[in-house]
Amino acid sequence: MKFEAKTVASAQAFDALRQLKTDGYNLLIDLTAVDYSLYGKCPAAMGWEQNFPSGAPQPRKERFEVVYRLASLDPAAGLESRPRVEVHVPYDEGSVLLSVMSVWPNADWLEREVWDMFGIRFEDRPEIKRLLLYEEFVGHPLRKDYPIKKRQPLIGPPSGELPGSPSFNIVRQEIPFE
């Protein structure tokens, strides 16, 4: 699978992607992100340096990188005439990244997933909700500073009252045995 990789600054990302769409890249194959905050700082570094005769991978300036993967599919032939394009967009807290929902409708869910997992907010789109997790979830789990063993608080109904079901054990009340 051949592809060309491009790096575009977050401010120009929307225009560049829309341009690619008009150029015939009609399929948004994937949209995802990578948190590079621990890149090049391997936690289990035993013997790690020996792997890189020409130097270890360097930490990056921006924390995140959003990856758009585009394909140009010819519906009649069912083949891709041109190599795919991978657009890498470096992103840091405070950068502005516009949504591509208006260009490819499936970006809606993918952007929601990226928001859910990485806390990267896309501008210029309807209200963004979590996709896989629930709204009361605290934090964004695929960030590198989210510990694998972190516990989430148990959630109850918004009013705070105890539900009737005994399996919903926020506070289990002891019922005296008669």
Added chain:
Amino acid sequence: MTQKKTYFLNMGPAHPAMHGVIRLVLELEGERIVNTEVGIGYLHRAFEKHAETETWNNAIPYTDRLNYVSPLINNVGYVMAVEKLAGVKIPERGQYLRVIASEISRVADHLTCIGANAMELGAFTVFLYLLEGRENLYQLIDCLCGARVTTDYTRIGGVKGDLPEGFIAKCRGVFAKIRKLVADSEGLLTKNRIFLDRVDGVGVISQADALAYGITGPFLRSTGVAYDVRRAHPYLVYDRLDFEVPVGNKGDNLDRYLVRLAEIEQSLRIIEQCFTQLPGGPVCLTPWEMKDAFNFEDMGKAGNTALLPRCLAKTCRTLEGSSRDQAAGVTVQDPALVMPPKEETYGNIEGLMNQFETVMWSWGVRVPAGEAYHAVEGGNGELGFHIVSDGSDRPYRVRCRPPCLFIMAALPKLLNGGYVADVVATFGSVNMIAGELDR
């Protein structure tokens, strides 16, 4: 004059007619669906986060649980992405075995989808017929990997073991049975008025919409686009195999059913071609040079023990001993990339040491720094893995592109404007697998 009112109906996440946990909030006007909202995430198991904390090989079992109806394809997809990043080419026999395994899995996937869909529309006989076929395939997979669903068959550098004894003959028997069962089911369904009324012209999506939503696989092919990853970007040995890519033209439930049915036959053909083309040789790369077992013994007797942990005795790749001669050594450039064969691990102390080295923290398989994306044709479409490595013994990031997610995002397009009774028919025909959707 009465005012028109809409009301909401909540389907799922644990609805008897929804196989898989997914929640649909339907806005209804009488029996017509006006609007649909899809809620997913009920089976989220943090596959991507887990994979980051495990060594490269230890992430393979987690991929079984992605699309749990065709786990072998997930295994193949993940290890091929890792191998692409590492620049490894696996032995030819290993490639053929991966193709055979994935196609068996694909047939099982399609049989399940058609069977479940038919059952929900009242054709319980078809369900029993097709599940019998799937059961036979699961027994083949059990033979091949030692497990029915949690297969864990591939390794970085090849596959776990060679074909067991008599596997090809067993396969031919099973395929004859499946062909008969599929023909019977086809006879019961394809011209059945009750079935056709529920599927023909229901759940239609246009080709433009399917492309806009990034849908791939049988779903996209049912709208007339002959896009198949095996054909567009041939991986493994698919370019040597002769198969057709069946397409539909309307993009409705009936077309999806027909495309799946035709693909079963194509997959069986692919496997049969693999059996005739299957070359000999090793099925997996080995980390070190292989020596005949007697040489190995001589070295030990001569006191040459320092070299022993870096040698492998020529033994059989299956645990039962059917292919002792085929394990001639093909060594890999970087010995830290592949695991020693299991027979070594269980057979001698050096093998056990080598095994421990590959599973210990920060000692195991190392993949060079960089990133790679590789896609295979899964049961539902393009199953891609995007992998980032920082050169350590664990993946830095594993992203799975689940084909189901894209289909589910387009589900409102299929349901809106239809009847509430058609939800079951349409939802069954898109073959949602919650394990892959929610990861």
